[in-house]
Amino acid sequence: MESDEVMLTVRITAAERALLRRLAQGHRSDVSEVVADGLLDILPTLHCAQDAYRLVAALRAPAPCAQTVWLPTDLADLLGPAAGRIAQTTGVRLGSSCVVLGAAVRLWLGQDPQLLAEHLSTMHEGRPAALAAA
Numbered sequence: 001m002e003s004d005e006v007m008l009t010v011r012i013t014a015a016e017r018a019l020l021r022r023l024a025q026g027h028r029s030d031v032s033e034v035v036a037d038g039l040l041d042i043l044p045t046l047h048c049a050q051d052a053y054r055l056v057a058a059l060r061a062p063a064p065c066a067q068t069v070w071l072p073t074d075l076a077d078l079l080g081p082a083a084g085r086i087a088q089t090t091g092v093r094l095g096s097s098c099v100v101l102g103a104a105v106r107l108w109l110g111q112d113p114q115l116l117a118e119h120l121s122t123m124h125e126g127r128p129a130a131l132a133a134a
Contacts, residue, residue, distance in 0.1 A: 011063035047054035058106040
């Protein structure tokens with residue numbers, strides 16, 4: 001375990017877990033990296049009230065599967081302020097970082113899978129070959 005990463009467990013559906021795995025395989029990465037990329041993609045949108053409400057709504061559907069991921073500490077540290085923005089906008093307190101992350105991942109995965117794959121490709125374009133293969 002690296003000290004600059006935090007382990008979090010999120011609740012998602014079986015279909016969402018399968019999609020995460022397909023996205024990871026398609027980009028020669030692991031699920032944790034895809035979740036981190038998805039979080040980077042979705043967090044900036046949470047300043048918009050509409051997206052804050054969509055994030056809260058993402059938690060309404062049951063999520064029977066637990067998925068453990070490792071996030072860089074700096075990225076995991078953004079979950080607290082995101083929860084604060086969500087609470088301020090919607091009046092709903094999401095609780096733990098795991099709940100915020102789960103909601104963000106579910107909101108992100110709710111997009112068209114092809115669009116998600118394209119976003120991941122765009123995020124990884126400038127990446128050195130050694131990192132892309134890791």
